Amino acid sequence: MRHARIIFDGRELDIxxxxxxxxxxxxxxxxxxxxxxxQITWLPPVKEPGTIFALGINYAxxxxxxxxxxxxxxxxxIKHANTLTGHKQVSYRPDGIEYQHYECExxxxxxxxxxxxxxxxxxxxxxxxxxxxxxxxRDYLENYYRPNLRVKSRDSLLPMGPxxxxxxxxxxxxxxxxxxxxxxxxxxxxxxxxxxFDVPFVIEYLSKVMTLNPGDMICTGTPHGIVDxxxxxxxxxxxxxxxxxxxxxxxxxxxxxxxx
Amino acid sequence: MTANTLVNSKLxxxxxxxxxxxxxxxxxxxxxxxxxxxxxxxxxxxxxxTWSVDGAEVEWAKDFDGNDVAEMVVGASLGVVIGxxxxxxxxxxxxxxxxxxxxxxxxxLPEASYYRPDIKGKCLxxxxxxxxxxxxxDKIANPDALTVTISVNxxxxxxxxxxxxxxxxxxLISIISRIMTLQAGEIIAVGFAGDRVAVAKGDKxxxxxEGVGTLTNTLGGA
Numbered sequence: 001m002r003h004a005r006i007i008f009d010g011r012e013l014d015i016x017x018x019x020x021x022x023x024x025x026x027x028x029x030x031x032x033x034x035x036x037x038x039q040i041t042w043l044p045p046v047k048e049p050g051t052i053f054a055l056g057i058n059y060a061x062x063x064x065x066x067x068x069x070x071x072x073x074x075x076x077x078i079k080h081a082n083t084l085t086g087h088k089q090v091s092y093r094p095d096g097i098e099y100q101h102y103e104c105e106x107x108x109x110x111x112x113x114x115x116x117x118x119x120x121x122x123x124x125x126x127x128x129x130x131x132x133x134x135x136x137x138r139d140y141l142e143n144y145y146r147p148n149l150r151v152k153s154r155d156s157l158l159p160m161g162p163x164x165x166x167x168x169x170x171x172x173x174x175x176x177x178x179x180x181x182x183x184x185x186x187x188x189x190x191x192x193x194x195x196x197f198d199v200p201f202v203i204e205y206l207s208k209v210m211t212l213n214p215g216d217m218i219c220t221g222t223p224h225g226i227v228d229x230x231x232x233x234x235x236x237x238x239x240x241x242x243x244x245x246x247x248x249x250x251x252x253x254x255x256x257x258x259x260x
Numbered sequence: 261m262t263a264n265t266l267v268n269s270k271l272x273x274x275x276x277x278x279x280x281x282x283x284x285x286x287x288x289x290x291x292x293x294x295x296x297x298x299x300x301x302x303x304x305x306x307x308x309x310t311w312s313v314d315g316a317e318v319e320w321a322k323d324f325d326g327n328d329v330a331e332m333v334v335g336a337s338l339g340v341v342i343g344x345x346x347x348x349x350x351x352x353x354x355x356x357x358x359x360x361x362x363x364x365x366x367x368x369l370p371e372a373s374y375y376r377p378d379i380k381g382k383c384l385x386x387x388x389x390x391x392x393x394x395x396x397x398d399k400i401a402n403p404d405a406l407t408v409t410i411s412v413n414x415x416x417x418x419x420x421x422x423x424x425x426x427x428x429x430x431x432l433i434s435i436i437s438r439i440m441t442l443q444a445g446e447i448i449a450v451g452f453a454g455d456r457v458a459v460a461k462g463d464k465x466x467x468x469x470e471g472v473g474t475l476t477n478t479l480g481g482a
Contacts, residue, residue: 050307050308051307051308051309053379075376075377076377076379077377077379078304078305078307078377078379078383080269080270080305080440081269082270082440082441082443083440115385116326140300142298142299142300143293143294143295143296143375144275144276144294144298144302144374144375145275145302145303145304145374145375145376145377145378146375146376146377147377148300148302148303149272149303149304149305149439149440150300150303150439153303153439153440154439154440155440155441206379208322208324209379209380209383209384210307210309210310210383210384210385211309211385212309213308213309256347256348259347259348260348
């Protein structure tokens with residue numbers, strides 16, 4: 001089963017989507033609408049977002065691309081809900097920068113609280129998986145708490161969704177094809193099998209430090225194949241058996257409108 | 261998570277905002293891995309599992325083998341409580357977005373490097389008490405004129421005049437609001453004395469700002 005949050009017919013709804021793409025609301029109402037309909041506005045799929053953990057340089061090939069040694073322990077940074085946006089929504093490119101790239105990532109959504117969770121028990125704490133695009137702006141990198149908040153905590157730069165797939169429906173999260181297209185052209189073609197630190201490892205690691213709670217998310221990093229994105233570009237991040245996440249880039253002025 | 265935390269949704273902390281600390285580290289920051297001193301505020305989050313309250317016990321941290329860590333330290337900061345949606349505001353306007361002020365304690369492991377986000381040192385459960393209350397903004401004429409002190413078991417250990425911050429409260433609100441839209445109840449811890457204070461199990465820690473109050477917490481593990 002898949003789970004999402006949408007606005008449909010002026011109502012904000014929690015929905016389940018079955019194997020036949022039939023949509024049922026949490027009230028039990030069946031919606032007569034197709035998943036690709038423009039009548040659906042997709043919201044970020046986690047209803048009450050908690051702490052968002054994101055991994056840097058967590059694919060061996062991406063580590064090479066960025067001229068880093070593969071890390072011996074995970075590089076983890078924190079993001080908050082201001083960065084989230086939904087499927088088929090917009091993300092912005094700041095003015096005056098040279099290089100902003102997508103990062104297609106598998107996301108594990110935490111479903112229950114735990115501390116000191118053992119690796120072999122970790123998936124009991126995962127409600128499901130979704131896809132995110134953890135945009136980065138390389139111009140803003142500084143060597144203090146790198147990747148710093150100016151790079152990774154900006155409004156709208158963590159599209160996520162469109163839905164969460166139950167953990168039980170994904171027998172092996174580390175054997176999934178991962179691709180990104182920009183304006184229909186394939187630019188990233190990898191697999192979650194190349195992840196250095198997998199979800200159970202990261203859950204064990206984090207939960208030695210801190211309590212994980214429902215609504216927390218772990219974004220697991222991206223493989224090789226990142227390119228600059230410009231306003232007007234449409235970026236689609238896809239992970240096999242999970243979902244495809246579409247984002248349109250806009251300028252900073254278009255995004256902020258009157259607040260620009 | 262503490263149910264009655266004063267924090268709503270986000271606690272942003274500013275590191276390396278003590279001019280004396282920046283001066284002392286200048287040579288270090290010109291070497292690898294930093295290569296040059298920071299040009300922007302150095303920010304980190306204390307996530308929701310860290311949030312706690314005045315009077316609460318702070319857990320003594322465990323290492324990765326499950327044993328008590330050898331050392332913990334504490335810093336304290338003025339906490340600036342956002343009053344309404346704050347998006348891309350100027351420094352001149354910034355203080356109009358402040359609802360009030362409080363005190364933020366940051367208990368952590370000693371910090372050897374600023375190069376990577378410090379999840380292991382900063383994200384410990386209950387390590388960010390905030391309080392004792394929120395004092396209305398109109399009661400504080402100039403937040404940059406306040407002084408933050410830390411006492412441990414009644415003995416004064418640290419005094420930090422906010423006039424010695426590299427960036428003022430208003431400048432920080434403006435810069436941060438151009439990275440992320442802030443919401444009512446979100447809190448910015450604007451600056452800590454560069455020298456964090458060592459603490460031991462069972463210590464009573466009091467962080468005080470005149471006119472804002474005293475935040476009192478006790479270390480666990482004793």
